[in-house]
Amino acid sequence: MAVALENAVGTEHAVRLEGLHKVFGAGRQAVTALDGIDLAVRPGEFVCLVGASGCGKTTLLNLIAGLEQPTSGRITLTTSRPAVMFQEHALMPWLTVNRNIELPLRLAGVGRAERAARVTELLSLVRLEGTGRKRPHELSGGMRQRVALARSLASAIQGSADGKHALMLMDEPFSALDAITRDLLQAELLRVWRATGTAVVFVTHDVREAVRLGQRVVLLSSRPGRVVDEWDVNGLTGADELVAVDTIGAKLREVISTHAAA
Amino acid sequence: MPRLDQDTKDDKGTEHVPTEATAEEVDGAIGGLDALDAPNAGPQRSRARRIGAAVLPPIGAAILFVAVWQAVWATAWLPEHQLPSPGTIAEVFWGLVETGQVWEFLWTSVHRAVIGFVIALGIATPLGLLLARVKLVRAAIGPLVSGLQSLPSVAWVPAAVIWFGLTDTTIYMVVLLGAVPSIANGLVAGIDQIPPILPRVGKVMGAGTFANARHILLPAALPGYLAGMKQGWAFSWRSLMAAELIASSPELGDGLGQFLHNGMSLFDMPMVITGIILILFVGVGIELLVFAPVEKITLNARGLRKN
């Protein structure tokens, strides 16, 4: 597969977070979003972050993406610049599907012919052949999400061109979709992940989705956000998978109810 | 509820080890969903009818206006030298066309306005970007630039005449002072309305300051920027007329403003009315021929217009 990402470097961590703190605001209105997060993601690993609403999942991704600076702690990235898929599709409304997907390549100065070839590949990867000349507003919500997926893949692949590992940060990318489309896109994502070997940090509040997609599920508590627990859910199927969903779900409810008590 | 659970269980069994068959199924299912979901364009009205609907009402209004004018003139309510008949105006206008003078007036004024507008665009664009993105610049001169927008640019004519005399520089100066604030404010408004997520997308893709301005900010702000340009054009044209009317001198050549000025000096009402109509036509014409189509294309491309 031409879009495969080489794992050229044998580093142990794709991302490493050590004692990460993030406080918004100052003085009496200060909000501690993250309070000492330690987390390491191996190259090519698929990690799902779950946690209640407002526990700092988006903040964590923004820190890794470099959109915010940590109040204290350290972030080590051995990967290329992470590709980010935001919760909203965040497509440029004035660009066609083709142009949206190739935007990261244009910004990186890739030539026209190569861009066109990549876009064709990515479009077929997300099964959107023939929509390249449409604009985002002419697409359905699910199609837009797939274009956003293709764009973040373009950006991941571009990043890995220098022989580093790729990393994708995904913030509840499928939460706004109907159940069937979500099912299909989850399958797409797994397929692409297997084909490309990029590391993925995937934020969701849907435990079922986390267990289905991830190799590892990390549970965050809220106010302040800390890592509460984590589970290895790699390759679980059938009854094992359901058990894992129940266990993690129970723990999540427990964490949320302690918030309610506090 | 139990049936739903059953379905998802079945899914789970196959999903973790996708086979060719599931991939095809997925294809089919996605295609089906897309066909259902994608908004459809709806029936289009025929081209002739659309053009008719756009052109006929204003023509009708113009005919009605001329008819009322003719009727008022026929009552001889005002003396002829104050209210000439539409026919007299047509004669004066036709005289200008026959001698070719009308083209000279139009050329002199329109090319000045266009040059002034282009220079204004060149100044207002970086100014607008700075105002929108640099807090200090906005705090320092933001209020001044919005304030200048409400200052009639005629007010600059005396100052410009004292600085530069009766020259082209004076005229361009007045045009710029009229147009630059509108265009810059339009761009600022356009940028302020950009969803904050878009510049962040640019940033995570590694766009620097200039790439961000070129690929994200300017195109995202285009609707507001265009609105500013449209207003900027109107202000350029108005300011130019004011400047030509006040700072009229033989060295400056004959534009529409001078024509109007001459009409006033000669107490020639038909000339004055012809001048006003020509000025109105140019302003409306450029708006309809240049800005309206560009705006329409821009908004359509973003799905911001419902037809």
Ligand SMILES: Nc1ncnc2c1ncn2[C@@H]1O[C@H](COP(=O)(O)OP(=O)(O)OP(=O)(O)O)[C@@H](O)[C@H]1O
């Ligand atoms: N820019 C900001 N200024 C002040 N507080 C903020 C800011 N961004 C986030 N917060 C606070 O930090 C906490 C974590 O927010 P974050 O958006 O990371 O939550 P989340 O886990 O992504 O929630 P959700 O699942 O609802 O998306 C929240 O309490 C939020 O109010």
Ligand SMILES: [Mg+2]
């Ligand atoms: Mg969030």
